[in-house]
Amino acid sequence: MLKHARVSDPEVYKLTLEELTRQEHNIEMIASESTAALEVMELTGSIWTNKTLEGYPGARFQAGSHVADKLETLANQRAMDLYGADHVNLQPYSGSTANYAVYSAVLKPGDRVLGMRLDQGGHLTHGSPANFLSKVYQFDFYGVNQETETIDYEALEKKAKEFQPKLIIEGGSSYPRLIDYERIGAIAKSVGAFSMVDMAHVSGLIAAKVIPSPVPHTDFVSSSTTKTFCGPRSGMVLCKKEFAKQLDRGVFPGALGSMHLHTMAAKAWCFKQMAGAEYKVAMTQVVKNAKKLAEELAKYGFRIVSGGTDNHLILADLRPKGITGKVFQDALDSVGITVNKNQIPFDPEKPTIASGVRIGLTSVTQRGLKEKEIEAIAKIMDKVSSAPEDEANLKACREQAEKLIANFPLYPAGSFDD
Ligand SMILES: *Cc1c(COP(=O)(O)O)cnc(C)c1O
DSSP, rough: OOTTHHHHHHHHHHHHHHHHHHHHHHOOOTTTTOOOOOOOOOHHTTTGGOOOOOOTEEEESSSSOOHHHHHHHHHHHHHHHTOOSEEEEEOOOOOOHHHHHHHHOOTTTTTTEEEOOOOTOOGGGGTTSGGGGGSSSSEEEEEBTTTTSSSSHHHHHHHHHOOOSEEEEEOOOOSSSSSOOHHHHHHHHHOOOEEEOOOTTOOOOOOSSSOHHHHHHHHEEEESSSSSGGOOOOOEEEEGGGGGHHHHHHTTTTOOOOOOHHHHHHHHHHHHHHTTTHHHHHHHHHHHHHHHHHHHHHHOEEEEEGGSOOEEEEEEOOOTTOOOOOHHHHHHHHHHHEEEEOOOOSSSSTTTOEEEEEEEEEEHHHHHOOOOHHHHHHHHHHHHSSTTHHHHHHHHHHHHHHHHTTTTTTTOOTOOOO
């Protein structure tokens, strides 16, 4: 691996090797993570990095674009076919910048935006006071019903009527349930607002048709191309035909500079893979594994927020176990299981402590883990939770976790041998 950097920069080479070892030996269950294919590594490390290009195929600001034009056109066509979308823009650098590009396309400073509360599943780029956009636009929020812990659509509609937003945002980072895109799309129309779904977490499940698509019901659909997409660190926006020009201007020159052709090449490769049967099987198993883990953890006395999951992630409330998200995250990390602490809806704890953890099943499913292994992981997690500060307990758990994951290589043997 890295046969040139190994020689010219042993320090960075060693850190990269150390991180590979960590990933190999860990049970990786951060909901926003997945493992990129070797082809994604090849293409993102390719000569496409050398080319600077602004504009769109046929209307570039730099010469030497005729090959890149073919690449972007191919990638766009594959994306539109895969998602059944009228138009796509693949130039955003990530999920965050994909959102910024949509805002730049449809909003003016001071405009009103309605998004999902961050502490109930939304995202930092949907109006968090910590994000600079909260100073540019006026954000207000909807949330979940306290009993069902699913989106309160009546309250959303009421708020939309009162607040009269220019844009309604759907989708989030820690929402384990399906979203009624049709209903929110109709609410947006009824108040004269644009609708945007940020499908960053679930774009892979949607591509594989394992869960319903927002595309028919929504003006703009933004995404990361990591997470369940399993691709390079990049982004994209899909939209309806009538907004194509507006979106393209919003992306460039509205929000971004020159495009990243190395990730464009990797995304093109991904779209082709994602249309195939193998990807569908994998995504189907991701959801099966998530449901299985929710069931098993519930048996051990964890409270599963909203009572289960429809996608790749679950939120577990740890209060019945008498521990906090922070304590559990740290204890699990020490045994080689990686999750993140996460606030649950109406959480009495602050975000740095949190009453819950968010657990995602994409990475472990890609490695080949199925229901039987998920049962074993739930058992280890329960054992960790029973004595999260007991060294002997943690040591026993670490050995079990290591043994389990050792049978499921991260990449095929020899992938990084030169
Ligand atoms: C992860 C995420 C983003 C940000 O994506 P990056 O690719 O990390 O920039 C935006 N929106 C949601 C809902 C996300 O989950």
